[in-house]
C-alpha cells in the first residue's frame with residue numbers, strides 16, 4: 001500500500017473519530033441545555049421521558065441513532081420526543097468534523113482543532129439556552145472564554161507558533177484586539193447609548209403616565225382609592241408590555257469577547273455582521289407576521305444570541321477569508 005493511501009485512510013479515521021466524539025458530546029450538550037437553566041445537576045439524575053417519566057434505557061441513549069430507530073417516540077409511552085436532541089447531536093458532530101477538516105492536524109497539531117471544538121460546543125449550549133430562556137449560563141460563557149485563553153496560549157507557546165500564525169493569518173495582536181472589537185461596541189450600545197436615547201427621546205410614555213396619574217388622582221381619589229390603583233396598574237402594564245428596547249444583554253457581550261479572543265478581530269467582526277443581518281431579517285419577518293395575525297402586535301422582543309452564535313460558527317470556518325475577500329474587492 002502506498003503511503004498516500006495510508007495517509008488518506010488515517011485522515012478518514014480522524015474525521016470519523018471527530019464525528020463520533022461530536023455526537024457523544026452533543027448528547028451531553030442536550031443535558032446542559034435542558035438542565036443548566038433549571039439549576040439541576042448535570043451528572044446525578046438519569047434521563048427520563050418528559051411525558052411518562054420512565055427512565056430511558058442505556059441502549060436507547062445512543063446519540064442520533066436511537067432517535068432515528070425509535071422514530072422520535074418514547075419506547076414506553078409512545079409520546080413524541082423532540083427532534084431537538086437529534087439536531088443538537090448531529091450539529092455538534094458535523095461541526096467537530098468540519099473543524100478537523102478545516103484545521104488539518106498535520107498543520108495545526110491536535111490541540112488547536114480540539115480546543116476550537118470545545119469552544120464551539122459552548123457556543124451551541126448558549127445558543128439554545130438563549131433561544132429557550134433568553135439568558136445564557138455564565139458558567140458556559142466562562143468556559144468559552146477559558147478555551148479561548150487556552151487556544152491563545154497553545155498558538156503562542158506550546159507548538160510551532162510562527163507556523164500556526166502563518167497558517168491562520170491571525171496574529172497575537174489580532175486576538176487581543178478581537179477581545180474588544182465587538183464586545184466593547186455592544187456594551188456601549190446596549191448599556192450606555194440605548195438607555196440615554198431612551199431617557200431623552202423615548203420617555204413620552206412615562207411623561208404620559210405621570211400626567212395620567214395626576215388626572216386620575218384628582219378625578220377618582222375622592223370616591224375610591226382602589227379604582228385609582230387599578231387604573232394605574234393598567235397603564236403600567238401597557239408600558240411594560242412593550243418590553244426591552246434592545247434585544248441583547250451581557251451574555252452577548254461576554255460571548256463576543258470570547259469569540260474575538262479565540263478567532264481574532266476580523267472573524268469576530270464578520271461574526272457580528274452575519275449575526276446582525278440574520279437577526280434583522282428575523283426581526284422584520286416577526287414584525288410582518290405579528291401584524292398579519294392581528295392588529296395588536298405582542299412583544300417583538302427575541303433573543304439575539306442565537307444569531308450571533310450562527311455568525312461565530314460561520315466565522316470559525318470562513319470568517320477570515322470572507323473578510324479578506326471583502327477588502328480585496330474594495331481595493
Ligand SMILES: [Zn+2]
Pocket residue numbers: 049050051052053054074075076077078079
Ligand atoms: Zn414516555
